[in-house]
Amino acid sequence: MRKDSSILGRFDWPLFVAYIFLLIIGIATVYSVTFDPENPSIFSFSEKYGKQMMWVGISLFLGFLVFLIDSDIYRKFAVPIYLFTLALLVIVLFMPPVNGARAWLGIGSMGIQPAEFAKIGTAIFLARYLDRANLQHQKIKTVIIANLIILIPMVLILLQPDAGTFVVFTAFLFVIYREGISYDPLILPIVNSLPIKGLRFKKTWLGTHFIPILFVVVFLSVVTLLFSDQTFYLELLNLEVGGYWGVLFFIGVVAFIAYLFMRMIFPKRERKKASIIALLVFVLSGGLTAIVNVGFQKLKPHQKERIELVLGLREDPDGDDYNRNRAMAAVGSGGFLGKGYRNASVSSVRTNHVPESETDFIFCPFAEEWGFVGSFVLISIYMFIMFRVLMIAERQRSKFNRVYAYSAAMILFYHFGINIGMNIEFAPVIGIPLPFMSYGGSSMMSFSMMLFILLKLDSQRKEVLR
């Protein structure tokens, strides 16, 4: 084992440079959006750009501290770190609510949001857990603990409530998938208990690829929601049916076609299996859509509206879809080259057509001012960062590092995907910040720390023997 001579070690400069680019773009955009001619200096701490400068400074300082500390500390203190973040998530529930959510710890603008830091704590502890030498991928204990590590902070966050961060935590499920944790221990007992003779599995495709399948299911649910309020006319039966039954009917048709297809390619003795799979697909999909359908009807009206808006079931540019409509107008009116720096007419804070245009909707003014060219560059930088993190993840020798890197990659992806997606009708309007750009101390510090811990782990990757 050879200690690297400097604290930087094998520092990943490309990732760091991309990060700095985003910081600069972010501050420039916050400056443009919240510019107040009375305090034109970017260092005016009474203005948001001044504060953002301060947060960036603090974040870089935290990064520096991270590099002073040996990366081994995270592995060693994974449990206390995780418990500490959980404690913060509990404490925050006793704080006075701000805008209807108990998300803030501390006073006023100097407060922090523990949920942002809980991502790091969870990532570290999940990495620590999956890093165990004797981890048994097929044991029920493994899958349950791995999921609990994610689920506990999720529940606490939902209690605040902070739906956005709650959704972001599902990013960790992909990490579990990447590490090959099988959901079979949970699924096999159910499948094998079906009263069908001779049906005994040791391994299911569902359990192996549970998470991707889960997301396919989510997709299916969305389709169900899309059609749940419509009616279908079945020509064959000369029957008009409600939307849900229509969806079920089509799932049945798909399952039947799948069955016929499988009959053709499967050997004779496995035809029974084919029919069971087809039946399972039908029953499970049908059950799922039924749950979705019933659940949707029981949602609170504003939640229902949000979902309807996302799915395009509603169009009400001045009412419920106000934010998105304004945001899309801002982004879309940017044109090819944009309106020019500090020329955003729709999304500037002074015009205030797009609320939160310096925080959650910061992509708006950026896209409005820099147009498609700017958007392309920005998305490219994010894509570069995410691919770079994936690459870093794959070059790690230790599982701990890899899991942590995958967590970071997925969290960045979620934030990027949802935040920008909500400006372009690809994601629901969920209030989560755009990493390294949105105004706000907690997100700036937590994302920076997450990245710097990754950089530190990466710089010391050769020191790890295992």
Added chain:
Amino acid sequence: MKNDSRKYVFWAIFGMTGFLYIMKLFYMQVIDDKWKLRAQEIAEKRREILPPRAIVFDRKGKKIIRNKTYYNLMMIEKDIEDLDTNAFAELIAWTKEEVRSRFREIRENEGYYYNPHTGKTTSNYQKIRAYPFIKELPAEEMVKIAPRLHDFPGFFKEETSMRTYPYRCGANVFGYLSEVTREEIEKDPFYKPGSLIGRSGIERFYEKYFRGQKGIKYIITSALNNVVRPFENGKYDTMAVQYPPVTLGLDIELQEYGEKLLQNKRGCIVAIEPKTGEILALVSSPSYDPNVLVGNKNIRKNYPKLLSNPDKPLFPRPLASQYMPGSTFKLLQSLIGLQEGVIDVNTGFPCNKSIVGCHSHPSATNISDAVKMSCNPYFYAVTRRIIQQKKKKDVFEDAAMGLKKWAKYMNSFGLGIRLGVDIPGVRPGLIPTPEYYDKWYGHLKWKFSTIRSISIGQGEVQLTPIQLANIAAIIANKGWYYIPHFAKSFGKKGPLKEYRIKHRTMVDEKHFYPVIEGMRRVVYEPGGTARRARVKGITVCGKTGTVENYEGKLKLKNHSVFIAFAPMENPKIAISVFVENAGGGGGTWAAPIASLMIEKYLKRKVEDKVKEKRILDAVLLNKYK
């Protein structure tokens, strides 16, 4: 590791997302225009700025139509905080109840919008919008309110410009302005709700000039509809341009004097400068102070009153009131007779009262005598010769042919046709044609004796005072005229081209001299009908008219008519005066009024105070005998 291949799932998800996002952004930002339009709807507004209307000067350079700054007290409900209704009512000198009901009124005036999709009806009123709480406050009143306005957040002042008429006269010339209707906005994009448009007078005729050039500002507005900054630093903005000052041929002092002379009388005066056709004064009585129809509030209060006044102050008599011309018409019969050669200068006719009545006077032995004495039988004879020239065997056909020619002559004098004066409401009067009588009596069923009353300006003949004044101008010019008009110059440009065309009558210059001599004798010779028209030091030529008129079968007092021009040698003013139901003859009331006007115009002051007092004191409103 056996799970290594799973990394491709991540690469695929990331890659797909990035690709899809870039595609969608390319579509939204570069291809689809929908969002650019939406952004314009939301934040990039076009504000139109109307310049103040053109200011107007009279021929002596006096400012006769100005713009005055008024203030609207605006209100944005959303910004109002704990309004102290008592204090506010006291500030604007209203009652508390008035303030409350004004709020209700504003809301209700906005109307309601029915959404056919949702079936909901919502008010168009918006709390974030600025509405005028009090419109058109004069500066004097705003000064009282403004200093304490900051105590009432949500209220602020806004400047507007309105007309003001310092001379308080000329209402029928200037006309008035009022807010555009929805149809007018649809027809002409220049206007927007609340813009003012000329409704009558020259304000209406020259609307497209006076209104100037609209400016357009592109601005960025906030979600609260406040102006944030100019769009692209005002790159696309255009300035509002006020129309250059307009000068009228009007002499405002003469106009003012004329209105004073006609006080307590119904009637009108039209004075024209013969050489240019510029209208010096156009008086309609009774009239009103044009300032009473400035602004919504005033219009609402005063317009109905003016409209219901039985003496019709809103009716522009000089342009639209069609009177029988009476004896003034004899001038034209002489001129046509001379031109047609049916009489000559020295033709005489006996004063034969058996056909038409006449007053006592010696028989006229020449044309100027006849004019001077206004001999009815003489002009009966002249007109008979004009109409029945015996060129056709059939007396009826002959009359039709003669009348046709006669009407053509009249048209060349601007009678029976609509004179294109630069003001709306001008009527053509009536010069009967053969077709006209055919309709009454049937084709070839009439001859001169049937229609003889036209020879002395009674019967079917009708003309407007401005036409009559134009006749005076034509005689002064000896045979030509410019269409009477008000606007003399627009900035550096002269009058419109239709007022630069010389119109010639069908009568040669030489025939005017004997008639003009007759008109001089009307005023200056014993036995003339208009001794009261004399002006010291100036030779006035005139002709009286006395017009009989009836209400049903009841004979009313005569109209007193006079036309004149002066000075005889170098005519500077041509004038017609009508005094309705004045009683007496043309010489009694109309002639002295004309002479006072002439004196006022040519000498700038009136020396004959006795004559002036007689007119000013006269009340001639009773039309019954």
